[in-house]
Amino acid sequence: MTRSIIYRSIEPGLSAAVTELYEEAKAKVGDEDLAHIRNVAAYSQAIKERSRELLRDGGTPDSVRRGAVQYALHMLLEFSELGHNILHGSYDHLDDEQFHSDRWQWDINADPNEWKVMHHQNHHPFTNIVDKDHDLGYMVARVQPGQDWLAHHVAQLAWVPGVLLSHMYYFGFYTAFSAARTEGRPILHPATAKAMSTVIAEHAWRDYIREPLLAGPRFLHTLVGNHVGTTLGTGFTLLLVALEHHTPNVEVFHDPGPDETPDQYYERQIRATTNFDRSARLDSWLQSMLADVDYPTPPDFEVFYGGLDTHLEHHLFPDLPPNRQRELQQDVRELCARYDLPYNTFPFADLIPFALRQLAILAFPVGEREGRNPLRLLRAPFDTVKRLAYGARFKLNPESPYLEAPRFFDAKAKVLSSKVHADGQARSFKIARPRGWDDITWDAGAFVSVRVEVGDETLVRQYSLLNDSAGAEHFEICVKRVQDGRVSNHLNRAVRSGHRITLVGPPTSVGPFVLKELPKRPVFVAGGVGITPVLSMIRKIAREAPDTDAVLLYFNRDARSIIFDRELRDLAARTNLRVLNFCDEQPPARRKDILQERISADLLQRFVPDIAERDVYVCAPGAVIDLARTFCSELGLPETRFHTESFVPPALERPSEGADDSYRVKFRRSEIELDVDGCTTLLEAARSVGIDVPSGCERGLCRACVTGKFRGVTQLDESGAQLARITVCNSLPRSDIELDL
Structure with missing residues (x-):
């Protein structure tokens, strides 16, 4: 499968165009949208009540089947048009507390607060980024050839369908584990399962004890119907959700790094997401199962897919109500055409055959290059053995052989050779270009940033390149030992030919110390x-x-x-x-x-x-x-x-008037808060409470310390346009701050 290099140069202005569409649609959201969602919520409850009647009282030859399907459709509606959108805050600004994202309780076996962490903080920011987006394979399955192969994938064709067909509360546990991993909490810890255990207990009591007992002689009918309905509803919902980022028409990416622009972010969302074409035959059958639901104003059947069959629009406008997303479909099609981007759709009827075939093929350590012809692995036995060795140890392959797109952030590069200079005081390294960097160029005087793990610390340092790119098949740096130099001494002592080092990004060829044109004298x-x-x-x-x-x-x-x-x-x-x-x-x-x-x-x-x-x-x-x-x-x-040129950071201007101000800094993942003055950088604040933040130049240039900012203002936020990702090394608070640390 061919993948585009992230990112190609698109015409600037994509983010502005998306924002314009969003603001126009958001301005329309009001009483009409509130009336719509109230009607959908009432319809969902009517379906659930009819399902209970059929399972408890019978009355028709197919009462169990019909009751179970209605229960499944109730669960699908609870997730799609209702919960998925309500928890995104689509109605938070309207006057109805019931539909506020902090108060909505859905009939889904997952804790809503954990789902928001998993979905808002992980999936949407990192959509289809390998090793970061937990929804890409749901942390356990391999469904895209760009994902790393791990040993348990060898049996995924057997156990993935088995899990879908046997309700084991897997969706809730996945949500809990993902939320813990996103927030940096231990996954296998009693506290991680606490909220989910409450959800399980409530569901089990209601569906498997209370309602079957109340059904009297139809105890077994109700018990089986509830179980089948839950299983069908959860499985159907997950199939639809999986479709949107795992089909062959979407792309997966390496981490683009902190320099991803708003235009590139929206390009990635478009390329990584697909809508689906509904199955008329399936829809007709499902609608027939709802024929006996007594509800005076049922909405159009499209609500059962709300935000799922318009998932591309959802990823561009995540907090727009689903009815507004549907209104924007033609506008988004035109926007994609204007910027030469795909408007992805995939037939729902093709999903299961495709998924089964994909699970079978990707059970083997094939990547995008071998996807159509797995026998190509036999032509490179040494590479295949390495893939198997890393996968058997549940480690990511540093050579990234699976995803065809090059990695431009935190790319692993092989040291080709090293040489001692100045009686052992320095060592030079020749470093291979990472795969896909063949067209990267740089000028004399450029530098490259290197990320190194030294003990428990992640450090970044900049090293000037000894060569420009003219005819160069490798990078060349020289590192001198210095007293107490953690990175320089580590590189001199520990790194040799055949080892791999991490390049934060391509060489930097900007600034006054770059020789683009030859001086005369x-x-x-x-x-x-x-x-x-x-x-x-x-x-x-x-x-x-x-x-x-x-x-x-x-x-x-x-x-x-x-x-x-x-x-x-x-x-x-x-x-x-x-x-x-x-x-x-x-x-x-x-x-x-x-x-x-x-x-x-x-x-x-x-x-x-x-x-x-x-x-x-x-x-x-x-x-x-x-x-x-x-x-x-x-x-x-x-x-x-x-x-x-000097890599010694200039002194940060710390205005004296900020010394007496006090701001509360909250580190969300670490669950730590402290008060600092307006002259303390956020990096200094993090270090003062023991939070390790990768750092390099400490002047905001290398961007090693880029961190997500959930709220608050720093001196870097100019003209009211607040930055969502900031370099904490040179950021001074100007209000209370909440960081993704």
Whole structure:
């Protein structure tokens, strides 16, 4: 199955178009919608009452069958037009407390509060993202070839239909487990099953004890009818829900990361969701089963699928009532056509044959590439064995061999080779491009962010690339050991050829220290490991314009600290580059090419007398950068021709007037709250209560610390447009805040 690369470039404005449709429809929601949902709720209860009468009193030859089907339709209606939409808050702003999302109680075997956590906080934000969306395979089944294969999938063709055909309260347990996992709570814990146990007890008492006993001689009829009705209703509902994100016309994705734009978010929702074409034959039969329900104003039969057969609209407008979603179908079709996006539909009649075939094929560790021809696995036996080995240990395969779309966020990359430099003070790594990154380009001076697990901490650091993308089949970085450097020392000590590291995203080629065009007469000033981006620039000059009048002033502590010493001398020998090495300590007598000096205006004047007429590129420790800037300015260099890069974060501006303000910060998943002032970053607040947040540059650039914000305002929220995902490292509260931590 072919998958598009996430994301292709679509015309900007998709999110604005969706918002415009939403706001127009939302403005219409009022008494008419409230009257509609009241009528549907009353109809649902009328169906349930008639089901009870048939099972308890009989009176017709097919009373048990008809009663069980009506019970199933009651459950379907409770979930579709009613609960699914009410719990999304579709009627919260209207004047009827019964239909408020915090107060609605549905006749479904799942706790509504746990369902909201599972559905609102996990499924909708992460729709069809492998390893994140719990609804993708419902955490247990493999129904898309892009999902990782795990050992229990080998028998899924047997047990998945078996579960659907034998009511075991699985829907409620799935909801409870997903909610716990979403909130970071232990899944196998008594507290996780507490709410669901109450739901089970109430349902079992009502359906399997009280109502059958009240039925007297029809005890068995009522007991069987209730059980069959619950099983049919739950199974039918789950089939419809499963259809919407698991059919062959929808797509699955890797995690797009914190940089997913609103346009890309809506594109993913559209590509990951399908509506379904109803079966006229099935609908006709089901309607015949409702013929004896005594209700004066039954709504159109479409309400039994509310929000399910318009699921694409639902994922664009989740809190619109289902009748408004149906009104927008033609508008959404036109919107998809305008942006060259699919408007997915799938025949309901084809669902079960497709599902059975998919469960059978995906019981084997085939991915999207082998989906149509599983025998392709035999052509790559080593890869197949690795898939089996990871799946047998219930571990995700770091090579992501199943999903054809490339991973651009937290991509695993293989270390091809490593080399020690400067008497063991540094180590360089050649890193393979992750699968699908063949077209990624970057300029000399670019950097890449690396995510590393060190002990119990997740840390992100930025490393300049030693090469640009011209002809490069790999990335190359150099990491120097530093005192107390957790990441740098870990990489030097633990990472070797064949290991894998995590790249947070593609290289970053923006900023003042990126060489997009070759300068005529550059001066490079490097200190220590600051030679890495400078070397990529020098390599580019040597490849494209070796006669360029270029100068390198390289400062180190001693002669042993010089990194890439031999390559720099070779570059100087075959180009017009002058390399000047300076050390704090006296160099060995044999190294006549090294001077014991520190950076100064006099040094710059002596070795580069025309520096005021050149472009200066500086990458060094902060103190050296500051000195170089001052000396260059004194020598007449314009500020616009002084280029620098440093991964040392600038000081965050903390306004003094915020020191006396107090705001309540709530970390929802950790269930921790504390008061902070307006000068404390949210990252500092999290760390103060022991919450581990991945962090990197701590200036909002690498976005390693991006966190969902449920409510509240920070200084980053400008012009009233509040951000739903923020970098907590540089966010200061301006109101009470609730975070997804």
